[in-house]
Amino acid sequence: MEKFTKIQGVAAPMPLVNIDTDMIIPKVFLKSIQRTGFGKNLFDEMRYNRDGTEIEDFVLNKPQYRNAEILIAGDNFGCGSSREHAPWAIADFGIKCIVSTSFADIFFNNSFKNGILPIVLPQEQVDILMADAEKGENARMTVDLEAQEITTSDGDVIKFDVDPFKKHCLLNGLDDIGLTLEKADSIKTFEAKAAQERPWV
Amino acid sequence: MSPKTLYDKIWDAHVAHEAEDGTCLLYIDRHLVHEVTSPQAFEGLRMAGRKVHAPEKTIAVPDHNVPTTLDRAKGIENEESRIQVEALDKNAKEFGVHYYPVDDVRQGIVHIVGPEQGWTLPGMTVVCGDSHTATHGAFGALAHGIGTSEVEHVLATQTLIQKKSKNMKVEITGKLKPGVTAKDITLAVIGETGTAGGTGYVIEYCGEAIRDLSMEGRMTVCNMAIEGGARAGLIAPDETTFEYVKGRPHAPKGAQWEAALNWWKTLYTDEGAHFDKVITLKAEDIQPVVTWGTSPEDVLPITGVVPHPEDFTGGKVEAARRSIEYMGLTPGQKLTDIEIDTVFIGSCTNGRIEDLRAVADVVRGKKIKEGLRAMIVPGSGLVRAQAEEEGLAEIFEAAGFEWRLAGCSMCLAMNPDQLAPGERCAATSNRNFEGRQGYKGRTHLVSPAMAAAAALTGKLTDVRELM
Numbered sequence: 001m002e003k004f005t006k007i008q009g010v011a012a013p014m015p016l017v018n019i020d021t022d023m024i025i026p027k028v029f030l031k032s033i034q035r036t037g038f039g040k041n042l043f044d045e046m047r048y049n050r051d052g053t054e055i056e057d058f059v060l061n062k063p064q065y066r067n068a069e070i071l072i073a074g075d076n077f078g079c080g081s082s083r084e085h086a087p088w089a090i091a092d093f094g095i096k097c098i099v100s101t102s103f104a105d106i107f108f109n110n111s112f113k114n115g116i117l118p119i120v121l122p123q124e125q126v127d128i129l130m131a132d133a134e135k136g137e138n139a140r141m142t143v144d145l146e147a148q149e150i151t152t153s154d155g156d157v158i159k160f161d162v163d164p165f166k167k168h169c170l171l172n173g174l175d176d177i178g179l180t181l182e183k184a185d186s187i188k189t190f191e192a193k194a195a196q197e198r199p200w201v
Numbered sequence: 202m203s204p205k206t207l208y209d210k211i212w213d214a215h216v217a218h219e220a221e222d223g224t225c226l227l228y229i230d231r232h233l234v235h236e237v238t239s240p241q242a243f244e245g246l247r248m249a250g251r252k253v254h255a256p257e258k259t260i261a262v263p264d265h266n267v268p269t270t271l272d273r274a275k276g277i278e279n280e281e282s283r284i285q286v287e288a289l290d291k292n293a294k295e296f297g298v299h300y301y302p303v304d305d306v307r308q309g310i311v312h313i314v315g316p317e318q319g320w321t322l323p324g325m326t327v328v329c330g331d332s333h334t335a336t337h338g339a340f341g342a343l344a345h346g347i348g349t350s351e352v353e354h355v356l357a358t359q360t361l362i363q364k365k366s367k368n369m370k371v372e373i374t375g376k377l378k379p380g381v382t383a384k385d386i387t388l389a390v391i392g393e394t395g396t397a398g399g400t401g402y403v404i405e406y407c408g409e410a411i412r413d414l415s416m417e418g419r420m421t422v423c424n425m426a427i428e429g430g431a432r433a434g435l436i437a438p439d440e441t442t443f444e445y446v447k448g449r450p451h452a453p454k455g456a457q458w459e460a461a462l463n464w465w466k467t468l469y470t471d472e473g474a475h476f477d478k479v480i481t482l483k484a485e486d487i488q489p490v491v492t493w494g495t496s497p498e499d500v501l502p503i504t505g506v507v508p509h510p511e512d513f514t515g516g517k518v519e520a521a522r523r524s525i526e527y528m529g530l531t532p533g534q535k536l537t538d539i540e541i542d543t544v545f546i547g548s549c550t551n552g553r554i555e556d557l558r559a560v561a562d563v564v565r566g567k568k569i570k571e572g573l574r575a576m577i578v579p580g581s582g583l584v585r586a587q588a589e590e591e592g593l594a595e596i597f598e599a600a601g602f603e604w605r606l607a608g609c610s611m612c613l614a615m616n617p618d619q620l621a622p623g624e625r626c627a628a629t630s631n632r633n634f635e636g637r638q639g640y641k642g643r644t645h646l647v648s649p650a651m652a653a654a655a656a657l658t659g660k661l662t663d664v665r666e667l668m
């Protein structure tokens with residue numbers, strides 16, 4: 001996995017609440033058996049007309065947000081299905097960090113596994129960042145994972161929380177499976193005990 | 202010992218390792234796999250030279266992409282769908298997991314097949330790369346959806362890296378009125394809590410109305426715990442559960458059955474155990490409901506009217522405006538005046554035998570509205586066979602329904618069963634998101650009985666008026 005340490009980039013505002021995984025990547029694109037190439041279809045139905053032309057006023061189609069690396073979103077971002085295609089599409093597009101007041105549980109977990117940092121902040125702080133994002137291209141924000149700080153284009157600093165284990169994995173680009181296999185003995189011990197206690201499983 | 206919730210008990214029985222910061226390795230008893238979220242996981246194993254840690258605890262079945270038309274033995278026309286199903290055929294064989302291929306009568310929606318075959322048992326941990334894994338919570342199993350990276354993690358290690366969620370209790374007191382079903386309960390709860398109300402929690406559903414439900418009804422309730430944002434939904438196992446499980450192909454037998462039963466009977470929330478959040482609804486207050494918008498929280502009793510965006514606050518005002526426009530509705534319009542083009546009965550929410558019986562009870566001897574498209578897609582080949590044996594299929598066909606083979610079908614429209622732009626559907630599935638059932642398609646979520654009523658009249662209809 002790619003490491004996430006610090007990014008400085010454009011943030012795109014998406015104030016809509018309940019942005020679901022069908023909006024992020026409609027199911028017609030779930031048929032691939034690869035992990036890459038989903039970025040061009042991120043937010044497909046909001047982003048393109050049926051004939052494939054772009055819908056001009058969709059935020060990521062506006063010139064100032066085409067290279068956005070940060071998304072400031074409304075409540076309950078990523079609700080819906082467990083499809084990891086959603087964070088794959090987001091990462092493939094180039095977005096590395098999403099800020100909202102809340103995220104759906106599975107989406108939240110999936111993001112970390114794909115080098116994306118989802119940040120939960122209270123409404124007032126999301127509002128500040130949303131207003132900053134509205135300013136467009138020149139308003140570059142900085143997200144510093146090590147320091148757990150977002151710096152707005154005006155230099156205001158907003159602190160955020162992150163699970164220490166997830167932070168460690170993101171900072172170092174660590175693969176979960178490798179880490180877990182280091183605990184193979186614990187798993188074996190558990191299995192032996194469970195086989196005694198619940199042999200029917 | 203301090204009193205524990207049901208969730209606490211199952212959790213504690215499955216922690217294989219706990220780090221200092223509370224991050225746990227949770228041992229997984231059953232891993233269910235389908236064709237959409239698994240190819241990249243199997244590929245990951247192959248690339249790393251890893252094998253499946255416990256193939257005997259891993260069950261695979263294709264469901265999302267499979268055609269449900271009677272001629273599906275011909276094969277899958279859409280190339281990408283076919284490739285996904287073929288990839289699962291190949292991966293299941295190569296990695297040696299249990300498999301129900303398309304032509305097996307036991308094939309069906311993964312969340313229907315698991316319980317039906319006795320793979321899902323009380324007190325287990327069950328995961329699947331699918332958010333509706335919550336369904337299995339009906340057995341008092343801790344069951345939740347995971348992403349593809351986690352699918353790979355479970356395949357490789359039979360564990361999941363997890364932190365414990367908080368406990369939430371949803372109690373439904375009293376008895377349901379006639380015409381009100383498990384689907385109405387679960388939608389009413391989401392209407393109450395919102396789609397983010399359960400975020401961070403595992404819900405335990407309890408109360409008289411829940412106890413009174415069959416296993417089928419309990420599965421419907423737990424299925425939509427995810428639409429309420431919860432990680433999982435649980436119902437404590439009881440005689441209804443044991444009765445359902447007994448004799449299933451992979452349920453324990455003989456002395457093992459007795460041992461299992463002894464443990465299962467300890468799986469309930471202790472008196473005085475702590476819940477971080479409690480919601481109580483009275484069953485008598487729940488009416489047959491429908492969704493009017495594009496979020497499962499957009500729930501109203503069928504007797505209601507389409508709301509005004511200004512009825513809401515915050516970001517929901519804009520979301521409601523967008524929903525109403527997308528759905529082609531007018532604020533103030535009576536819900537029962539909404540005409541529909543299509544009825545879809547099926548999915549892991551409502552594709553079980555009891556759901557089909559409820560539909561048959563409404564449409565027996567009647568005809569669906571002329572020109573309406575109406576399909577019934579059983580949740581598994583065995584549900585289909587049983588419906589045929591009970592004579593339900595004849596009732597459906599005589600009424601004018603298409604009677605399909607098992608699969609996810611129009612629940613998410615990955616196969617050819619899709620809505621056309623602007624087409625309006627009364628559906629027994631679980632998601633009414635924009636485009637869920639087809640590009641620009643419009644979905645109203647309802648119970649099977651309400652879907653049957655809508656099929657007869659061609660409008661959203663209060664089923665109580667037909668009873």
Ligand code: SF4
Pocket residue numbers: 264265310311312331333548549550608609612613630631
């Ligand atoms: S029936 Fe629908 S919700 Fe259930 S598993 Fe299939 S696609 Fe998902």
